[in-house]
Amino acid sequence: MAVIRADNLGKSYGSKVAVIDLSFQVNPGSVTGFLGPNGSGKSTTMRLMLGLDNGSGNTTYDGQPFQSLNQPMRHVGVLLEAKPFHPTRTARNHLRMLAAANGISTSRVDEVLAMVGLSTVSNGRPKKFSLGMGQRLGMAAALLGDPHTLILDEPANGLDPEGIQWLRNLLKQLAGEGRSVFVSSHLLSEMALLADQLVVIGRGRMIASGQVTDFIRSSDRTSVIVRSPDIERLGPKLAELGGFVEADPEDTGAESGLPRYSVKRLSIEQVGDTAYELGVRLHELFVREATLEEAFLDATERDQEFSGIELPPELAGRQPPSTGAAGPPGQATRRPYGEPEVRPSDGSDREPPPTHDGDRR
Numbered sequence: 001m002a003v004i005r006a007d008n009l010g011k012s013y014g015s016k017v018a019v020i021d022l023s024f025q026v027n028p029g030s031v032t033g034f035l036g037p038n039g040s041g042k043s044t045t046m047r048l049m050l051g052l053d054n055g056s057g058n059t060t061y062d063g064q065p066f067q068s069l070n071q072p073m074r075h076v077g078v079l080l081e082a083k084p085f086h087p088t089r090t091a092r093n094h095l096r097m098l099a100a101a102n103g104i105s106t107s108r109v110d111e112v113l114a115m116v117g118l119s120t121v122s123n124g125r126p127k128k129f130s131l132g133m134g135q136r137l138g139m140a141a142a143l144l145g146d147p148h149t150l151i152l153d154e155p156a157n158g159l160d161p162e163g164i165q166w167l168r169n170l171l172k173q174l175a176g177e178g179r180s181v182f183v184s185s186h187l188l189s190e191m192a193l194l195a196d197q198l199v200v201i202g203r204g205r206m207i208a209s210g211q212v213t214d215f216i217r218s219s220d221r222t223s224v225i226v227r228s229p230d231i232e233r234l235g236p237k238l239a240e241l242g243g244f245v246e247a248d249p250e251d252t253g254a255e256s257g258l259p260r261y262s263v264k265r266l267s268i269e270q271v272g273d274t275a276y277e278l279g280v281r282l283h284e285l286f287v288r289e290a291t292l293e294e295a296f297l298d299a300t301e302r303d304q305e306f307s308g309i310e311l312p313p314e315l316a317g318r319q320p321p322s323t324g325a326a327g328p329p330g331q332a333t334r335r336p337y338g339e340p341e342v343r344p345s346d347g348s349d350r351e352p353p354p355t356h357d358g359d360r361r
């Protein structure tokens with residue numbers, strides 16, 4: 001099963017730089033999600049990985065470039081956005097032709113048609129297929145050679161909810177068999193269910209790579225929630241340790257008279273241990289994780305090439321934490337106990353995004 005290694009990929013279209021010095025690895029046995037805002041260079045990267053675009057850098061599949069793979073369909077299954085279906089050939093004949101050209105047994109054609117749920121329409125012409133059926137046929141072509149590696153650009157495009165669930169189960173199963181699956185998608189909630197690893201880019205550059213769980217934890221929207229009758233003692237100590245403590249913006253106060261506080265930049269273990277060391281009582285302690293969508297929007301907000309889309313208010317224009325003087329809870333709700341440790345170096349009042357796996361700019 002193949003490791004994909006992409007090294008220093010780069011591509012410009014005239015003066016437009018699409019991808020810059022992008023390096024990452026995709027490991028067998030996992031689904032690696034490829035995320036980035038519109039126009040960030042995902043499709044260009046995938047084409048570079050397959051030698052379909054002229055650019056810099058190189059990509060290897062277990063040490064071999066795509067061009068030197070013998071019978072590449074047996075090694076790497078590919079689904080790109082543009083699907084080269086013949087206008088009059090039936091779906092089955094399209095796959096038979098691909099199989100014949102790549103030394104694959106034609107008996108595999110009916111297998112993959114069944115895998116993608118197109119057996120009953122296999123004599124139909126792709127030009128009459130819906131977008132979702134076209135995606136399924138594209139998946140059938142990608143799977144034809146039973147490859148150990150899959151590179152899929154937006155495979156969920158046009159699929160209905162049942163189709164998306166089918167695709168998720170299929171990709172997880174393929175990864176579970178030890179294959180390397182590299183997949184781009186705009187459906188972040190779906191990616192959260194599907195991917196184990198992420199590569200996140202913005203304006204053609206690496207923003208983050210690593211485990212999905214680490215990416216979410218590194219988001220400033222992930223916080224440790226604490227409720228304590230001794231918050232006046234605990235809060236300043238957490239701030240001293242680098243935590244950013246404020247009244248929990250989501251606290252409705254419905255459960256008890258004691259307010260909840262939100263602690264960012266410290267782990268739940270650090271908060272719990274600090275409370276223990278101070279002899280401070282805790283009535284509640286849990287982690288409220290960001291969603292993948294929130295973490296993604298935070299990580300890429302400076303890299304949106306096309307910002308015409310209005311984000312919902314809760315995801316847009318996040319205010320930086322107040323730098324005002326610290327005060328005890330009750331007197332200055334939603335004010336920090338201490339200054340955030342990390343300050344922007346450019347003099348702006350925006351916090352720098354959290355680093356992740358050392359890959360952040």
Ligand SMILES: Nc1ncnc2c1ncn2[C@@H]1O[C@H](COP(=O)(O)OP(=O)(O)OP(=O)(O)O)[C@@H](O)[C@H]1O
Nearest residue numbers: 013016017018036037038039040041042043044045
């Ligand atoms: N053939 C081309 N000629 C000129 N510019 C191009 C070409 N293909 C892509 N670009 C530009 O390169 C950048 C990256 O495009 P790319 O399609 O790789 O992004 P993407 O992340 O796949 O976008 P999307 O999510 O919208 O599909 C964009 O600014 C795009 O306009």
